Amino acid sequence: MKKLKYTLLFFIINFTGLAIGNFFMNGGPKSDWYLNLNKAPWTPPGWVFGAAWTFIMICFSIYLGKQFSEKNRSKLISVVFCLAFILNVSWNYIFFNQQLIFLALINITLLTTVLCYCFFNFKNYNYLLLPYIIWLCIATSLNLYILVHN
Template sequence: MMLGRLAIFLILNFAALGIGGLFTGSGVASAWYAGLDKAPWTPPGWVFGAAWTTIMLCFSLYMAYLLPQAESKTLLWGLYALQWLLNVAWNPLFFHFRKPAWALTVILLLTLLIGFFLWNYRQSLGLKSLLLLPYFLWLLIATSLNAFIVLKN
């Protein structure tokens, strides 16, 4: 049962990354992105792929553990769907439409939502809640990078 839930969340989470990646296009290599004034703490490009892979592995485990514990599965699936949509929406807003301020709004909402997951379900999962920490911490970093671009460009 656990492996089935894990497989479902792995598929959904990595599909979100794949769809977002389709909208990145030349993104990082584009003249537009290269010309932006970026935060001095911007990590090298390879870090993003490694971070998101780790995050989605941990988040898939987190959701697989949380689903049977949740009092309201409808609420949990609704929150998960909102997280999925916000996650997917960031790349096209930032890279395809070149709207960093809109993307900042999306990533702020996503950060708040993941913070809600972390806080709201911590008692249900105990130490397994720590599986969500990489996602939350990375979103704090990514939000700061996006905010820097909005403020400096």
């Protein structure tokens, strides 16, 4: 029951984070600025981003629910989660709103590092982080391509 309560709490927190990030995107992928960028040939269609983030946040919420139900990890995982949350939400603002592509690349690289830290140090349930890490690798490559080709 404790795992379920934590999982539901993180569903709310993570999907609220996605909504906040979306709010600060300044038109995001539909903006003239983004539409006129040279994008990587492997850039997925727009609908894939929404589907991917939905799946990622479901897996991440389950992962966090399981991790937070283990008492010996709650403080460290709290710090790591807060850092990941801030980096995830702020990337949208930095990239889309402020159009600071290099700073966004640093941001997403840090976020990927934080998730990899979780993967290698909190070994229980780490398979639930794989969709997030894989997506971050793809997103990092897209961000880097835009930096290099614009």
